[in-house]
Amino acid sequence: MNSSYLLKGSLQVIILRLLEIHGRMYGYEISRTVKEMSHGEFQITEGALYPALHKLEAGGLLETSTELVDGRARKYYSLSRSGKNEASSRVSDVRIFLDSLQQILNLKPV
Amino acid sequence: MNSSYLLKGSLQVIILRLLEIHGRMYGYEISRTVKEMSHGEFQITEGALYPALHKLEAGGLLETSTELVDGRARKYYSLSRSGKNEASSRVSDVRIFLDSLQQILNLKPV
DNA sequence: AACCATACCTAAACATCTTATATATGTAAT
DNA sequence: ATTACATATATAAGATGTTTAGGTATGGTT
Numbered sequence A, B: 001m002n003s004s005y006l007l008k009g010s011l012q013v014i015i016l017r018l019l020e021i022h023g024r025m026y027g028y029e030i031s032r033t034v035k036e037m038s039h040g041e042f043q044i045t046e047g048a049l050y051p052a053l054h055k056l057e058a059g060g061l062l063e064t065s066t067e068l069v070d071g072r073a074r075k076y077y078s079l080s081r082s083g084k085n086e087a088s089s090r091v092s093d094v095r096i097f098l099d100s101l102q103q104i105l106n107l108k109p110v
Numbered sequence C: 001a002a003c004c005a006t007a008c009c010t011a012a013a014c015a016t017c018t019t020a021t022a023t024a025t026g027t028a029a030t
Numbered sequence D: 001a002t003t004a005c006a007t008a009t010a011t012a013a014g015a016t017g018t019t020t021a022g023g024t025a026t027g028g029t030t
Helices: A003-007 A011-022 A027-037 A046-058 A081-105 B003-007 B011-022 B027-037 B046-058 B081-105
Strands: A062-069 A072-079 B062-069 B072-079
Touching: A003 B081, A011 A027, A011 A046, A011 A072, A011 A081, A011 B081, A027 A046, A027 A072, A027 B081, A046 A062, A046 A072, A072 A081, A081 B003, A081 B011, A081 B027, A081 B081, B011 B027, B011 B046, B011 B072, B011 B081, B027 B046, B027 B072, B046 B062, B046 B072, B072 B081
Parallel strands: none
Antiparallel strands: A062 A072, B062 B072
């Protein structure tokens, strides 16, 4: 069983949170960052990442600007105004969820 | 946006962990327990719960026994031998995942 | 009789992921 | 030169796991 199946539903929040902190990131950078932060445990697949970014952008939460860096095109994403609100809202939701989940995981035998 | 979408992928682990602790539970009891433990924040829908239980059973991780209690049929689930191994394995996976996710969520602004 | 809690179940629609494939540039090794 | 790998983006088919909405049935309360 691949641990990455756990990413389901949390990828958007991860993106929103990273942009909340870093201000501006491009797709490849996001996937590298998550991999490094998880010590290589989690690799966001491209097939999940790019559609997620596009959906967030289509929903008006992200804004983009494309730049040419060292001969390669980069598409930078940043939070829109509504994206900033949504980010803090969803991060709160995840925290509540994680608290409950960890409470279950940390249950002591009866 | 409903917070319950976050349950994706973690429902099976929740079930396995609860059974690991309680030994024996029936579906309705599992949904009540999660709701109480989350202070009403998370309601596992029946349309997610029962298919998840059936899949775990079909995979040989759960065993069942049906009992009639107060005139109503209850289907009790418990971990099989392989279910116990799988439970501890998946719980470890989730902990690793949660560590990474919380590390991202708890990032301090730069 | 109506309503709610208990207790199980399933199917259609939807969202999100994996896997596979595609395109293109820069750099390092053979 | 050409192979290989990292960088960088994108899409499509298929699998998976939800939500939503419905169904059946019993027991207790109003």
